[in-house]
Amino acid sequence: MLLAFEPLLARLRFRIFHIQLTDEMVNWLTPVWILGIGALAGLLLCGLVWVIAAALSKIPGVGTLADNPRAKWIAVGIVALVLFIAGAASGWFVPPAPLQADGGQAAEGGLSQTLSNLTGLAAGAVMSVVAALAVVMLVWQRTIEESWIAVREGVLWPLGITACVLAGFGLFGLTVVRNPDQLLDSLARWPVLAMQGEQAASFEIPAPPNAFDDPPENPIKVSFRRDELRQMTFSSDQRLRISTEPFATRSPAAAVIDVPAGSSETWRRSADGANPFRSEMVDELYVKNFGSETAHLQLAAVQQIAHPEMLTVPMMAVAMLGVFVLYLLQRAATPKLAAIALATSKSEIAQPLYAILMAGGIFLLLMFIWIPYNTFGDDIKMLKDTGLSLILVLGIIQAVWGACQSVAEEIDGKTALTVLSKPVSRRDFILGKFVGIAWAVGLMVVIFSIVLLIGVAYKPVYDAREGADIDPTWQYCFREMIMIVPGLVLTYFEILVLAAISVAISTRLPTLANFIISFAIYVLGNLTPLLVQSQVVAQQLEPVVFFGRLVATVLPVLDHFNIQASVAAGVPVPMLYLGWAMLYCLLYSAVAMLLALTLFEDRDLA
Numbered sequence: 188m189l190l191a192f193e194p195l196l197a198r199l200r201f202r203i204f205h206i207q208l209t210d211e212m213v214n215w216l217t218p219v220w221i222l223g224i225g226a227l228a229g230l231l232l233c234g235l236v237w238v239i240a241a242a243l244s245k246i247p248g249v250g251t252l253a254d255n256p257r258a259k260w261i262a263v264g265i266v267a268l269v270l271f272i273a274g275a276a277s278g279w280f281v282p283p284a285p286l287q288a289d290g291g292q293a294a295e296g297g298l299s300q301t302l303s304n305l306t307g308l309a310a311g312a313v314m315s316v317v318a319a320l321a322v323v324m325l326v327w328q329r330t331i332e333e334s335w336i337a338v339r340e341g342v343l344w345p346l347g348i349t350a351c352v353l354a355g356f357g358l359f360g361l362t363v364v365r366n367p368d369q370l371l372d373s374l375a376r377w378p379v380l381a382m383q384g385e386q387a388a389s390f391e392i393p394a395p396p397n398a399f400d401d402p403p404e405n406p407i408k409v410s411f412r413r414d415e416l417r418q419m420t421f422s423s424d425q426r427l428r429i430s431t432e433p434f435a436t437r438s439p440a441a442a443v444i445d446v447p448a449g450s451s452e453t454w455r456r457s458a459d460g461a462n463p464f465r466s467e468m469v470d471e472l473y474v475k476n477f478g479s480e481t482a483h484l485q486l487a488a489v490q491q492i493a494h495p496e497m498l499t500v501p502m503m504a505v506a507m508l509g510v511f512v513l514y515l516l517q518r519a520a521t522p523k524l525a526a527i528a529l530a531t532s533k534s535e536i537a538q539p540l541y542a543i544l545m546a547g548g549i550f551l552l553l554m555f556i557w558i559p560y561n562t563f564g565d566d567i568k569m570l571k572d573t574g575l576s577l578i579l580v581l582g583i584i585q586a587v588w589g590a591c592q593s594v595a596e597e598i599d600g601k602t603a604l605t606v607l608s609k610p611v612s613r614r615d616f617i618l619g620k621f622v623g624i625a626w627a628v629g630l631m632v633v634i635f636s637i638v639l640l641i642g643v644a645y646k647p648v649y650d651a652r653e654g655a656d657i658d659p660t661w662q663y664c665f666r667e668m669i670m671i672v673p674g675l676v677l678t679y680f681e682i683l684v685l686a687a688i689s690v691a692i693s694t695r696l697p698t699l700a701n702f703i704i705s706f707a708i709y710v711l712g713n714l715t716p717l718l719v720q721s722q723v724v725a726q727q728l729e730p731v732v733f734f735g736r737l738v739a740t741v742l743p744v745l746d747h748f749n750i751q752a753s754v755a756a757g758v759p760v761p762m763l764y765l766g767w768a769m770l771y772c773l774l775y776s777a778v779a780m781l782l783a784l785t786l787f788e789d790r791d792l793a
Contacts, residue, residue, distance in 0.1 A: 206362045210658055211648045213365055217661035218644040218668050220364050221496060222637075223357025224371075225503030226350045232504045233511045236325075237334060243326040253327040253519070266319035267312075274311050310766075321512050324519040337518050341529050342536070342626045343511065349634060350507060373494040377501070380415065380490050392427065392474050392482040402475040404434050409472055409486070413464040414493035419444075422451035422485045425478025431463045433473055438465075448478060451485075496665045517622065523611050527619025528626060535589045535627040545631060548581045552638045556646055567646045571671050571754045574639040579678045581635070582628050586686035587705045589624040594693035595701065604792040617783050621690045621776075628682055636675045644668040673760035674750045680772040681748035685709060687779035688743075694787040711738055712745035743775050 208216070244250035253259045324330055338344060361367050388409070395402035421429060426448045432441040442463035446452045456462065476482045492498070518525040535541055552574055560569040594617070597603040607616060647659040647667055688708060692701045747768055753760055 208363060211652065213363065214659060214661040214664055215645045215648045216360060217364050218496075218665035219641055220357060220360030220367075221370075221499055221665065222503065222640065223353045223355070223360055224374075224497075225357075225500040226353035226507070227357045228500050228504035229507030230347075230350055230354055232508050236508060236512070237331075240325040241331045244328045244331050249326055250328040250331075252323055253329070259323055262323050263316065263319045266322055267315040270318055271312055271315040274315065275308070320520065321516045324516050325512065327519060330515055330519045333518070334515065337515055340533075341514065342532050342630045343514055345536075345630055346510065346633065349637065353637070370494050370497055373492045374497040374500055376415070377492050377498065380492060383490070386488045386490065388486045388488075390474075390484040390486065392423075392425070392476040392484055394425075394476055394478060394480050394482070402477055405474045405476065406471045407474055407484070407486075409469060409488075411469040411488060411490065412493070413462055413467055413469055415490045416456065416464070416469065416488065417491045418453060418455045418489040420451055420453045420487040421446045423482050424449055425476055425480060425482035427482055427484060428475045428477065430473045431469075432465070434475065446484075496662060496669075499669060514626075521615070523615045524619045524622065527606075527611065527616055528623035531589070531593050531620050531623025532626040532630075534593070535585070535624065536630070538588075538592070540588055541585060541627070541631070544581045544585055545634065548577060548631075548635050549638050551577055552635060552642055556642045556649060566650055567643065567667055568754055568757075570643060570646050571674070572751055574642070575671070575674045575678055575750075575754075578632060578635045578639065578675070579681060582632055582678065582682040583685050583705070583709065585631060586624055586628050586682050587689045587702055588698075589627060590620070590686060590689035590693045591698040591701050593620045593624065594690055595697055598694070598790070598792060599697070601792070607792065613787055614784055617690065617694070617787055618780060621687060621780060621783075624686050624690070625683055628686065629679065632675065632679045632682070636672075639675070640668050640671065643671055670757070670759055671754070673765055674754065676765055677748040677750060677760075677768055680768055681745055683772055684743050684745070684748075684775050684779070687776040687783075691779050691783035691786060694783050694790060708742055709745065712743045713749065714738075744771075747771055 252262050338347065364370070390407045392405050392407075421427070421444060423446050427446040429444045429446065430437055430441055431443075432438060437443075440463055442454060444452050444454050474482075474484065517528070555570050555573055555577075560566045562569055594603075597606075603616065607613060644664045644667070647664050651658050685705060685708070689701055689705050692704055696704070750760055752758075
């Protein structure tokens with residue numbers, strides 16, 4: 188009996204504790220609430236993974252695999268092979284072949300398709316090895332025993348506090364957001380629809396008694412939720428007419444699809460969300476056969492959760508789990524490097540400059556919301572652009588300053604000599620400094636990003652109120668907010684590249700020279716496309732051609748991390764572009780670290 192009344196009790200619970208706010212406030216807070224639910228899911232997922240790892244570490248022989256280097260790498264190889272085979276079999280690593288004009292798969296994708304497949308398999312192999320190493324190191328008894336110390340000492344503690352604040356708002360937002368049960372139900376339906384995939388069904392529609400009368404109406408049984416149905420494709424060997432309501436009593440809002448004989452027709456839900464179905468569950472469609480024979484109707488339906496914005500929740504949870512696992516993996520796999528990184532990140536966070544940049548950045552990001560840009564309706568784009576630029580500048584300042592203080596100042600102050608007198612190699616020293624700076628800057632970028640996301644979600648509401656326009660929906664506020672996330676990720680990638688270069692410079696030069704050179708590299712790195720283009724314009728000027736080629740070859744192309752054009756046009760950044768940008772960031776940072784190690788190897792510290 189209680190199970191039967193559980194949905195009703197849930198709705199009543201939301202109603203009893205519901206806080207009445209204006210529509211514009213609810214439309215602003217709903218996207219923020221989704222972020223809070225994502226943070227809550229991330230905390231729960233991290234806890235669940237830790238519990239599973241702790242349970243596996245109790246199995247004899249599993250928790251001690253990492254104690255034996257040979258057994259560890261054998262286990263990593265086996266797990267990586269299993270993960271790679273599973274990923275390749277499920278099609279995660281290899282993209283689908285291009286479609287032909289008739290909708291079929293191309294027999295041969297050509298050279299580009301082959302290269303794409305090889306790239307996907309190579310990326311899948313690398314990800315499988317990293318995931319396997321993470322699994323083996325996480326189930327290590329030493330990792331489980333030191334987990335709380337790792338969380339409490341490093342940047343995971345302030346990151347965890349930030350996540351807890353968001354998660355707290357996610358719980359409190361249940362009393363603010365309208366119909367949170369529907370949003371959470373949409374999230375719960377996502378695994379079901381993902382497993383179902385595209386639904387297909389076949390029907391036989393009898394021919395009409397004669398060719399002169401109007402064909403009879405034939406209902407066909409289907410089973411869809413009206414809010415989840417996005418597309419239906421009908422194909423038949425006879426001419427058909429399909430309606431979403433009975434033909435005799437259909438309303439003007441009903442959809443009618445004419446399917447020619449031997450062809451197909453597709454119905455798609457309109458962009459404005461108009462729905463031709465009356466009831467919550469779609470049980471029947473109505474078909475008339477205008478052919479002379481029995482029609483064989485094929486139906487393919489595409490469904491999606493009613494509120495796709497809720498997919499942010501699992502994506503945010505997986506991202507938080509990735510940070511948690513990466514930190515524990517770094518500590519368990521490279522303890523000496525992790526110790527240097529921990530000391531560096533704690534030192535940088537404790538610096539007065541860090542607090543000044545943090546406070547100033549938060550203040551400016553909040554002030555940007557109310558600054559009039561006078562752009563005739565494009566203030567939201569200016570807010571995104573200025574917010575991203577501010578985070579980039581402050582992050583670069585902190586990264587370069589951290590490199591100067593952690594490397595150059597410690598070398599001049601003989602602190603580096605004291606550290607290297609212990610069983611710590613120069614490689615661990617340099618790489619640990621870079622990793623520590625990356626963690627400290629990452630914490631700053633995360634906090635700035637949350638403030639900017641909240642501000643971007645509120646900006647449409649503020650502009651509508653100031654301009655006496657219609658209040659935007661929460662879906663519009665969410666869309667404007669979520670489109671800036673790729674820009675924040677690319678901003679962090681750019682900061683990492685400049686941090687790696689600054690660490691390499693700090694091995695030989697003092698603070699002032701480091702700032703000057705880093706600023707010059709930043710300017711030239713953003714001007715690289717223009718310098719390369721100048722080679723075409725000025726083919727006769729050899730110095731211009733030589734300088735353009737030199738800059739394009741040696742210096743990083745920072746314009747790869749700039750999405751101002753996408754922000755201005757409102758075009759989303761694809762995940763594939765983020766993947767290539769991350770690969771470019773890792774490769775160039777690795778090259779800069781090799782240069783840093785080369786310069787530091789024969790540096791006289793005495």
